[in-house]
Amino acid sequence: MFYRQELRRLSQRNLVFAALAGSVLAIRFYFQIEAFNNSSVLLAGVFGGSGPLWVAIVEVLWLRAVFSRRVWAGISLSLVGGVIIALAGFDSGTSPGGNALLGAGLGLTAAFMSAFYLNFGRMARGQVSLLPYLWLIFSIAAVISLAVALLTGVPLTGYTDEALLRLIVLIITAHFFGHGAMNFSWKYMPATYVSVLSQIVVVTSAVGAYIYFNELPGPGQAIGSMVIVAGVIFVTFGRSSQKPD
Template identity: 30%
Template structure:
């Protein structure tokens, strides 16, 4: 899966200027997501989904508002299309997508949840192709297949390990 991710992202890799900053921010984001999933796994053992997501999304909202205000960015005065896009992003990827991941943290190991997250880029590429007629270069297709194959192999290995630990049940 990691090799597939490298193949998919290699054509857009840029190690200068803004590209380097973007790559560093992506690594920081990955580390933050790992910490989020590990903390989420521990908290979901004690909290039901709704209180957990209210806490997680509330903290995220406060952080984002603070960063927006500190950067001097306007909160108001945007067009209707912008506000509709924001509502759409809150409803679909946030409430459905991220809440599904948060729900799964109670029943699944954080490793299994994090492995499944690798498919997000593959499916985002497919949605871009379907909805916006974006091109899918051969490297993206091949890398996407490797990512999905890696996810299946990793999940299969996790399942075998879990069954062995449970006494083969």
């Protein structure tokens, strides 16, 4: 009941930005998934991982944000770390995929869309609580995703129990906890910081792959991960040295 009243009190401005965030989220997912379908995970991932750069550019040009040199250094390190990991994967024999150029373009488009998703989200989150905001953007994203699936002829049934279970786990972990944490953070820090800090998932996924699948990262992947961690540290300390928003 409390959240229903809060939703009714939302200003038109917040509703517009929430609607834009949900719409861009759905479009971003579409481009990112198509990038994986047309190229390797590494290639799509490294172009998709360029998000922090686009987020920073949009935030500077649109919101007139000013970042310290330490923050820009952290952004650069996070991007370099992703490139090192991708190159290490190709050196180990990973195929770039059947349509690498298209996959790279789609991944880059997804990264560019994330810049608007994060900044629209930050604009809307200032005056609304986390749960009603998540309900808004996830509902909008779900409706748009369903419409795209119907228009493109993607089947909605016929999947195995294992595939459905993996989908449920993905929704709970990545969608609710991952995106939920990101949306929580936008109320307290610029979107650029959130974007760079989220790059730590590259490192944690490598740790998870070692624990669950006994996949030991190679030297290049380990170096790239350490560079990303260094970038996160730079942004964290750069944030603490600046005045709060």
